[in-house]
Amino acid sequence: MDDHSPLESPEGNWWNRSVNRRETMWLGISGAWALTLFGWMLGWTQVGDQNQIGPTYELSPDAYREKVQAYKQDSGVVTIDGEQLSVPPGTDVYIGALQWAWDGLPVALRPGTEYTFHIGAYDVQHGFSVRHADNLSQQMSLQVLPGYEWVLDMTFDDPGTYHVVCNEFCGTGHRSMHGAFTVADYDDADVTAPDDGGQAAYGGWFTSGARGGTTQNFTGAVDRTGTDATTVTVGAQGNGGPYAFAPAAIQVDPGTTVTFEWVSDTHNLLVDHQPDAGDWGGHTSIENTGFSTEATFETPGVYAYYCDPHVPLGMKGVVEVV
């Protein structure tokens, strides 16, 4: 056949055959280009502004969801161009991807401020794809996984609306998964603080910031106005055992008589604080099931009390005379 054919075995010491001058030059160019490509990519991690580098944490999707919910509860609200946007409490921005929405969005961010973004998914893989509404080529995408929280810093210099679409197939609702955030210089004065309907009520009496632990069975004040006698059970099930006042907080009219009925053992009533003119002494002795005592509350205000042995577990209560 033909010599130097790719179909035939080359004979002799083909390693020693010289290489065409131009092929050698090209080898040099290729080697230099390879080094350039690698060096540039490496160098950009040091001097470039766009590097998708940030720590990752492993946690259950539910745990991540809770982080996002806590963040949302602490977020304020601002209205820009008629749209209500949440305002992050600090510089952390939490975003949860789920079938089929972006939890945590829409959010208002300040231009030029460095934010710490947290992205994670609640269910399946999603694609966090962001672009500037007025400049579609200013866009980037990151993968969002369930079970992982990725933390990356981002600073947006260009004000405007940024649209988020999901670009990883996540089921039939995939194409409807849209979110947005606005970068604008909003006024702090225009921000409505986070809703205090939660644990921040009663000066934080039910949180672990006050005496003892968090009162988990507190879900808001129960309205007991419109009557002159009402009952609170002592040692009801709650806070991880028979360690609750039920209801934890009641609102009553002035002059209402509240009966405290023990439904389990080893509890007392100590008063932490009350209105200046109030004179409630609580019930300092430890009592057991079946015991009851009553008190009439005249002076308007908040009467905060607790059970001494179980306050570390959150056994706390409030009578609010309105």
Added chain:
Amino acid sequence: MSEDSDQAADPVPWPQQLLDSEWLLALAAVLFFTLSYIVLGLVDLVSVPTG
């Protein structure tokens, strides 16, 4: 039939012997890939801290 071909008595250069050792090359390549891509990647995955 190259005019550069050496006499049968000349030893084969070692790079040529290496390029002619296909099974050795295959084994080395598979080991390298397993290490570079799979093992080092798994090391990264298992060292993700809990959040």
Added chain:
Amino acid sequence: MFGLSTYTYDDEGFRTCNTTGLTIHKSAEDMVKLFGVTGIVALLVGGIFALFVALTRWEIVGLLGAADYYRYLTIHAWYLLIFWMVFMEIAILYVGGNFVLGRRLPLQSLAKAGYALMVGGALLITWGTWTQSVPDQAPLLTSYAPLPSPTEFYLGVDLFLLGALVAALPFLATIWREKREHPNRTLPLITFGAFCTSIVAAEAIVGGLITYVPTLAWRLGYLAHIDPAWYRQMYWIIGHGSQQINLLAMITIWYFMTHVIGGAVVASEKVSRFAFVLYLFFINMGAAHHLMSDPAVGLGWRLWNTSYAAYGAVIASMIHAFAIPAGLEAGRRRKNKGGGLFGWLWSAPWRDPGFSATILSIILFGFLGGITGVMMGQMQLNMTWHNTLAVPGHFHGTVATGTTLAFMGLGYYVVRLVFGREWIGDILATVQPYLYGAAMGVVALMMMYLGVLFGVPRRHPSVMDIPGTAFSFEAATPFFAVFGIFAVLAIIGGGLFLAIAVGSLLFGDPFDGDPRITALRTAAADGGEAPAAPHHQEMRGTFVFVLVFFVTFVVLWALNWVLLAQLWQIGP
């Protein structure tokens, strides 16, 4: 097999090919026909589904609704990216091994068993996808856990992968026996290329089994949890690795076709073989390209793997990009086929669809596929490419344009040299590779434009009407129109290939040899001294081409970094 061939065998089952001079045994040729024809059938199915996909993303037509879109997209992807490719590649292994070495195919029952597993797996994948219903979702190509796909799908994938592995064994056994019988002989370059292809394939397939066997167990309820980060890392060994098989097979074909039809010689055995070895070691690391914008995997791992070990594999690609045209130039100059800078190229057989498909494959793969692959693999640039339409744009440049053209070119010569049939269609056969290559090239360009410059996402049936929002990608509409029109043209070009190939098998005249190719063989034998060795030949025409390629590479790469620099600040 099939009874369509005009060739006959001697008593031992051998025949000699008058065009290539190769000695071919019936056992190998039967399997080449079986796997090759199956590949063509896959091309047909995938091409039909391509029409549905293209006419949906071209929203003026908007053919399919969302639910159907994902199902059709899945079939389109599996039939073209996997079945069309892998069936052809098994055939290519048998050609590169058994045909080139003139050997019988050993372990023939394994070849057939592998085939059965592959077909069975492919049918299960198709069935599972077609009958998909909630809670399962359409698998697409990637079936990312924990989004569940139909159980039949996972089982089908496991069977298909196993089948491909089994079908590769007779090739490996061939190489084993050849090396044992002739320990001091160097394998021909094409066989060496086929061998590297088979090892890259084995890596990819084993990675796929590591991914899909546990995932099947998870889908069946035997495994409680599949970690999505682990899934992605393992999946992309088969996800990207399967396409790297295409790369090596295609390059092996380039050497084969340029030699047989164009008279190319090997410019430098050591340089080309060294390049194949660089691929062998580094090419599958490119699976990491898909994890650049992922959490969990670290910076060092990403940089090392995405760069194919500091771009070792890119050096390999650039070597072949020179060596193949250089071999053609040197080969043709030695045969007095053209002087001057490019005479050797203008005098080449551009009317031969096998030749034109091969050259178009080289050019389009390099410019459209290769350059963009390196760019989007650069870690930071990846952020602007990840999951946009530019990703399918890239692989329509590599696979749908480059590798498919190469396989079409080979297909034309399988018709002639394996089935012994001449092509029907005359001018249509000449025009087909140009039509397909140009059209599909424009399609790939449009998708990349849409993805990088407009951020249009992939895996969406439509983007002009995101429900419940006023936001749309309106500005991109004209590019979608060009995309749609040229996609239809490309599908017609593909259909034309199928019509010519199948028509030639059924109705073509017996192939009597090509006088032009025969003339190439005897060119060196007509009087005068033997021509100078390849490395003494001028390679300046090739050098000009690769410099143009290099400048294009640098410019496009730089533009991408300029585009990235306008993005907001991300990272430390």
